[in-house]
Amino acid sequence: MIPAAVGTRSATYEVRQKEAMDWPMALAAVVLNLAGNKVSSARVLLGHVAPVPWRAAQAEAVLVGKTISEEVARAAGNAAVANAKSLGHNGYKIQLARVAVTRAILAAA
Numbered sequence: 001m002i003p004a005a006v007g008t009r010s011a012t013y014e015v016r017q018k019e020a021m022d023w024p025m026a027l028a029a030v031v032l033n034l035a036g037n038k039v040s041s042a043r044v045l046l047g048h049v050a051p052v053p054w055r056a057a058q059a060e061a062v063l064v065g066k067t068i069s070e071e072v073a074r075a076a077g078n079a080a081v082a083n084a085k086s087l088g089h090n091g092y093k094i095q096l097a098r099v100a101v102t103r104a105i106l107a108a109a
Contacts, residue, residue, distance in 0.1 A: 008031065008033050009109060010108055011107035011108035012030070012104055013028050013101075013104035015096045024048045025096055026100045027047035028044065028046055028104040029044075029047070029104065030108045032063065032105070038065060039064055039065065039066055040064070042064060043055070043060060044056040044059040044076065046097050049097045056081075058079040058083070059077070060076075062076040063105070068106070073103075073106050076102070077097075077098040078098060080098065
């Protein structure tokens, strides 16, 4: 096993319709590099909400320089989907992605 870098935290959060034998409806993966209590850099990736994995750079920008709190995590979740556009039948995924990002950040912190 390769040890994690000092000050690096990561987590994923999946939203599923049911627990067994099902693909996630939305997924967020987060890597936070911390300098003390503040985020020095962040990577936020969304899955199952676009044809390809989607990097949420706007959410990353919200996190840098901040201490993680519920308020900061919610702001990053909102930023992650700020420019999302529904195809009509999949509009619910915007809310699922928002929640997945928020919860992944809190889990990583």
